[in-house]
Amino acid sequence: MxxxxxxxxxxxxxxxxxxxxxxxxxxxxxxxxxxxxxxxxxxxxxxxxxxxxxxxxxxxQSRAKSAGPLWWRAFGGEFLAALRIYWLQMPWANSKNEVWCPDLPQQTQTWRVPVLLVHGYICNDRVWDKMARALHRAGHPVLAITLEPLFTSIDDYAPQIQHAVRQLQQATGARQVALVGHSMGGLAIRAWMRGHGSVDVARIITLGTPHQGTQITPWSPTPNAAQMVWHSPWLQALQASETPDTRQLMHIALTLHDNIVYPQRDQVLAGASVTEFKGMGHLELCLDARLIGYVLQKLH
Structure with a gap:
């Protein structure tokens, strides 16, 4: 763990x-x-x-090397995000993976679309603390899961995502759920959908996901990291498995100052909507108010 x-x-x-x-x-x-x-x-x-x-x-090392206010803002924000996520949140995870349902609004007696949050590489469910609270306040039932083991094929996470989707559906009675993935989590969602289809999917939102891979390292000793190498065969096969209808469900958020997944402008998929942000690093995507607002807007 x-x-x-x-x-x-x-x-x-x-x-x-x-x-x-x-x-x-x-x-x-x-x-x-x-x-x-x-x-x-x-x-x-x-x-x-x-x-x-x-x-x-x-x-x-990243391609966002240009000096300036946005680079320094991204540098400082990523450092603070790393301290918060890796020191104050993730070391204290209990991995209960429970659905967090808000109180039903009296005027409608219905919840907004349930949301499944899927973390990235070498992270756990606590990376979503701030995002989950915002979604809960906005009326969304939320489930943040922890993918285990840490180092395995991304395809191996599909059964865990399938179980979580069913858990959300049973807890809320909803027919479809939205899935939000950060970094590798976006690939895990796509890998799950390759095997299970999109009938249960309301929409998919990815934050800083290496859809085309990353050039941070040309090789990796772990199976999941190797699959995220720039234009890896696994990524190309994943893209080939997707249809235009599947891509229309996807919304991609990327930051031009991403320090882990780069080059960022290439992290797009034909048919999926793309929104660019600036002045924030990779981990900060899970904390920044602009990104949280973006996710809420796409969900609503």
Missing amino acids: LAILLRRIYFTQLFCGGLLGIYAARQFGQSGAKALPLVLLCALLLPLLLQLSVISVSML
Whole structure:
């Protein structure tokens, strides 16, 4: 489980940072209570610097290299999004995968279209915390699932998505559901639809999904990451399996400052509607108010 793995990684980083703090305190001749502030500072600073270095490398490697206010806004937003998602949300997931239904409005006694949220690579359901709350407030029953195992073929996630769709339908009585996927989650939705059809689909929204793959790395040791390599055979076969009617159900949101999936302007599919955003990174797509508003608009 990703949550357990993340907790172990971060506790290890805090421990190593604390050791560096103890070493630094000794170098400055501090001990006991006087050394505590420096030890705590180093314990916190090491994980922050590691996170900052990861974001920095990804932002500099991506094709959105042009300096300017939007690039710096994307850089800062992605760093804060990574801290929030990878530190405050995902390590504490419980993976209950329960349907969250809002109170029925008295004037209609009906819910809006139910929404299934599907996360991306090396993430879990907690990446959707902010989006799920917004959808719930707007009257949508919501189910955010955790795809497991972490490293397997994207096709292997189709049964989990099928189960979640049935769970939403049974909990709400709805005939169709909307599916929202971030990054790899959009591909998992398309892979599910290849095997199960679109009869249960109201619409599909993808955020930062590598529909054409990503050039962040030319190879990968994991099956699902290998399938997301730029123009991989798996992606080409997936595209060949889709009909014009299927594509009309899809709405693609991409950010021109994506630091993980790039080049972004190529992440389109013939027949699917595309909306471009600027000034935000890959993870920030799950948090930004503009994206949440976009999703609500497409659902309504």
